[in-house]
Amino acid sequence: MNTTDQLDRDHRFIARAVELAKRGLYTTKPNPRVGCVVVQGEEIVGEGWHERAGEPHAEIHALSVAGERAKGSEVFVSLEPCAHAGRTGPCAQALLDAGVSRVMAAMIDPNPQVAGRGIEMLRTEGIAAEISQQDCGAVELNAGFCKRMTSGRPLVRLKVAATMDGRTAANDGSSQWITGEAARAEVHQLRARSCAIVTGIGTVREDDPRLNARVDEDVVQPLRVVLDGNGQVDPSARLFSEPGDVLIVTSREDDEGYGFDARTEKLCLTGEDGRVDVAGVLDMLAERACNEVLVEAGAGVAGAFVSRGLVDEIWVYQSPDMLGSGGRGMFVMRGIRSIGDRVKFELKDVSRIGRDLRLIYSPSKEG
Ligand SMILES: NC(=O)c1ccc[n+]([C@@H]2O[C@H](COP(=O)([O-])OP(=O)(O)OC[C@H]3O[C@@H](n4cnc5c(N)ncnc54)[C@H](OP(=O)(O)O)[C@@H]3O)[C@@H](O)[C@H]2O)c1
Structure with a gap:
């Protein structure tokens, strides 16, 4: 031969x-x-x-x-x-x-x-x-496993569903559903491959998501993590009615241990700004052997991860609709005043999913 x-x-x-x-x-x-x-x-x-x-x-x-x-x-x-x-x-x-x-x-x-x-x-x-x-x-x-082994941090994917004009919710906070069925089915596959899903209290309050992976195949359900600085999450939220563990991360030290039931752990991780320390959340998830983390949150938490350079990939599911300037944006990011302050990404992949577009971005190497 x-x-x-x-x-x-x-x-x-x-x-x-x-x-x-x-x-x-x-x-x-x-x-x-x-x-x-x-x-x-x-x-x-x-x-x-x-x-x-x-x-x-x-x-x-x-x-x-x-x-x-x-x-x-x-x-x-x-x-x-x-x-x-x-x-x-x-x-x-x-x-x-x-x-x-x-x-x-x-x-x-x-x-x-x-x-x-x-x-x-x-x-x-x-x-x-x-x-x-x-x-x-x-x-x-095994990109997530490799990243955790070599850097001590999980691979972080951030998923956001947005309209053509970059809105993630209407003016009244409603966002279900911005994208079509095919895109939403794909998000369940992203959840299924992830070790943890991170969201914010704003999303739990407005959308009451279950955040589990609903796919036909066998799946080890991801840990669901809620960033909830003041421990305000409602125990009757749908998150708690599904099988699988929930971790509530607060910024109040008096709020550690187990809440609601034995599957719901509470942990305090306070950053320098007094809010939940998002980098610390990733370190903690790596210590718990999480390889791939999916951030599925509103503009507040999504912006906190992006502003601190903690995201490896952003998956935007873009619908061909508009919600106008009264709708909510994609990322709350402070300190950006002029075009020179922009945070740069590169488009890695684009494909059509039903009536929506899926755009995958990674941080620009240009800096
Ligand atoms: N289109 C989409 O893909 C999508 C996905 C999810 C949600 N949404 C929409 O987003 C809207 C909710 O937006 P949101 O911004 O309120 O939701 P969020 O990002 O899920 O939650 C924001 C809350 O998280 C808490 N938080 C804890 N640590 C934080 C930190 N380090 N930085 C920032 N926030 C931190 C804050 O509450 P405390 O100060 O009390 O800690 C903050 O108010 C809803 O209308 C929902 O429908 C859209």
């Missing part, structure tokens, strides 16, 4: 491993999504993916399907096999025990407990182990 054919073949199997990894999109949190393929010649003899934290890793599932045929096989995995015993045994050791001959991983595991040790462990035992040089979407699939 010449080099190009070899590269194509490797890419095909690695791409399959990444496809399998995507099956855990809504369920592996806080673990990364990982898929694995065991190959003999051109035949796939075993496949698997990591389904839930605490359950076997992708390699273990794939090896078990391959059985005796794992001996002498090539293994393609979307993330470097682990070398440490976490809640399950080290996968690099399981690959050695199964007698595989070659291992290709799509990327190094950024977890400092692994970070190249899995590949090293295999090589030390004489296995041809390497990292694929081709991009097959593995890093993007």
Whole structure:
């Protein structure tokens, strides 16, 4: 086989491993999504993916399907096999025990407990182990996990539904629904892949959202976080009637512990301005192993995250309607007086979702 054919073949199997990894999109949190393929010649003899934290890793599932045929096989995995015993045994050791001959991983595991040790462990035992040089979407699939491992902060997506004239609610505060059904269905997928959803007391008061992920697939529900400086949230809000945990973050020290019921925790995180410390909220969520955080709030909280440069992506669902200058804006941002003070973003992607547009922005690298 010449080099190009070899590269194509490797890419095909690695791409399959990444496809399998995507099956855990809504369920592996806080673990990364990982898929694995065991190959003999051109035949796939075993496949698997990591389904839930605490359950076997992708390699273990794939090896078990391959059985005796794992001996002498090539293994393609979307993330470097682990070398440490976490809640399950080290996968690099399981690959050695199964007698595989070659291992290709799509990327190094950024977890400092692994970070190249899995590949090293295999090589030390004489296995041809390497990292694929081709991009097959593995890093993007686990961008939140990678960010948390390397920076100690989760990946932050901010979603906002706005009219063509940039309004997020009408003058009376009503905003349901600005966008169409297709866009709203997609937001449930964004919620489903997130470890936490952050909103503000203004949104809870006006919209009374449930903030859970309503998708057809199996999903580990995200933690719902309400920034509520004065602890004003109404215990009868719909948020509390759905299964799943709720965290209320206040700026009043006398307000810690559990409120309403055992699923509703209260925490105080006060910033320098006396309001809830939004950067501190992200640090706290990273400590709770949150990889991807979705901010779904009104202009107050959305503006607080953007002003402090805490957002990795802004997802704008833009309807072709108008609410006029009496409607509410997208971001409350203080200190912007002239055009020179603008906060710059880059448009990364644009697509049509039903009658709406979806625009994905990331902070401009220009500064
Ligand atoms: N179109 C959309 O995508 C969308 C999404 C959500 C909401 N909305 C609309 O937005 C409107 C509500 O807007 P809103 O701005 O009041 O809602 P919000 O951003 O959800 O909540 C704002 C409140 O959050 C609290 N907060 C806590 N920490 C904060 C901080 N560091 N910075 C700023 N606020 C902080 C403040 O109350 P305390 O001072 O009491 O702490 C503040 O009044 C509603 O009409 C709703 O329909 C639209």
